[in-house]
Amino acid sequence: MGDLSAPTRTVALDGNEAGFATTKFEALLNWARKYSLFQYPFVTACCGMEFMSVASPRFDVARFGAEAPRFSPRQADLLWVVGTISQRQAPVLRRIHSQMADPKWVLAFGTCASSGGFYDNYTTVPGIDKIIPCDVYIPGCPPRPEAVLDGLLLLQDKIARGDRTPRILKPREDPLTLVQLGHKKKDPS
Amino acid sequence: MSQAVLDALKARFGDAILETHSDFGDDTAVVAPEKWKEIGEFLRKDLEFDLPVDLCGVDYLGRLPRMEVVMHLYSIARRHRIRIKARVGDADMNQAELDSLTSIWPGMNWLEREVYDMSGVVFRGHPDLRRLLMYPEFEGHPLRKDYPANKTQPLVPYRTEEEAGITLEKQPPFGPDEGMSFPRQVWQRPEEN
Numbered sequence A: 001m002g003d004l005s006a007p008t009r010t011v012a013l014d015g016n017e018a019g020f021a022t023t024k025f026e027a028l029l030n031w032a033r034k035y036s037l038f039q040y041p042f043v044t045a046c047c048g049m050e051f052m053s054v055a056s057p058r059f060d061v062a063r064f065g066a067e068a069p070r071f072s073p074r075q076a077d078l079l080w081v082v083g084t085i086s087q088r089q090a091p092v093l094r095r096i097h098s099q100m101a102d103p104k105w106v107l108a109f110g111t112c113a114s115s116g117g118f119y120d121n122y123t124t125v126p127g128i129d130k131i132i133p134c135d136v137y138i139p140g141c142p143p144r145p146e147a148v149l150d151g152l153l154l155l156q157d158k159i160a161r162g163d164r165t166p167r168i169l170k171p172r173e174d175p176l177t178l179v180q181l182g183h184k185k186k187d188p189s
Numbered sequence B: 001m002s003q004a005v006l007d008a009l010k011a012r013f014g015d016a017i018l019e020t021h022s023d024f025g026d027d028t029a030v031v032a033p034e035k036w037k038e039i040g041e042f043l044r045k046d047l048e049f050d051l052p053v054d055l056c057g058v059d060y061l062g063r064l065p066r067m068e069v070v071m072h073l074y075s076i077a078r079r080h081r082i083r084i085k086a087r088v089g090d091a092d093m094n095q096a097e098l099d100s101l102t103s104i105w106p107g108m109n110w111l112e113r114e115v116y117d118m119s120g121v122v123f124r125g126h127p128d129l130r131r132l133l134m135y136p137e138f139e140g141h142p143l144r145k146d147y148p149a150n151k152t153q154p155l156v157p158y159r160t161e162e163e164a165g166i167t168l169e170k171q172p173p174f175g176p177d178e179g180m181s182f183p184r185q186v187w188q189r190p191e192e193n
């Protein structure tokens, strides 16, 4: 097939009805991928409520082409890890992730999946990135549906770029927290 | 409301009722662990406590006996409730044993397994005394006060930072104490005098 990232050749046809756009094959592929994310919802805890809200008509994740849940990891592209992952579940999560076919993406939904949240104890995995690679983290306990859609858009941008760096954090515009954590200077005013 | 239950217990078992109190409408009897099952039978048959509401273990580290097993019972028939406690176990949790009540209330089965799992109290005569919540590979009993607060026993080895290619510390916007209103406080065993 040659170099996939080279621009495709254009073939000009005569006639004014025929319209052509040229693109790179990879860009086309990524564009198709980003709007056809088949999801595997790994829903374990209270964040599941917010997940249902995202998936249902009011917030309607179908607008972004990510509405089709597959309950077989072999048919899924995107693993939503929604909720607290206990140590006891960790082997299951890792098996599900390894059963998914490439290319695959992982989205950590909520504070528990991203960092363990307040379950800082013997029961809980402190963030799924301790056991599987994770692409996008969505903070919030639980995150609002808008935040989830924002995270999904971050993931789509990442797919479109063909970017496989392991982590993207959805920024949280919470000036007080950012100041407290020392990521931002206190506003002098 | 169940002062009558306490009176009935005291009349029947005398010295085996070590202590009673009634605070905020809850009546409690602390009983001798040897009589645990006998008292259970009496409560079930004579006083019609037909619903075992809860069973749990409370660790009073530094006090002897160390572990307090607390049972809540309710009578659907007569609408009264009672709390029964038994204190077991020496400083190293030896002899932390009680008779199983599964033959009286089948619903005690999982409750006793939970107490065994979390606190390590052994229930003699339980048909299937396995861990309920934690996995079989787990060592120790996490709700004992001397279980280290930050000790985890992962089933899947964590990825190393080289494998992951990123730092696995919490990154902004997740703070080090994400989701907690205060940082973890680690309990220290008091100095022995």
Ligand code: SF4
Binding pocket: A045, A046, A047, A048, A082, A083, A084, A109, A110, A111, A112, A113, A117, A140, A141, A142, A143
């Ligand atoms: S982040 Fe909050 S809402 Fe989500 S699973 Fe954890 S505790 Fe529940």
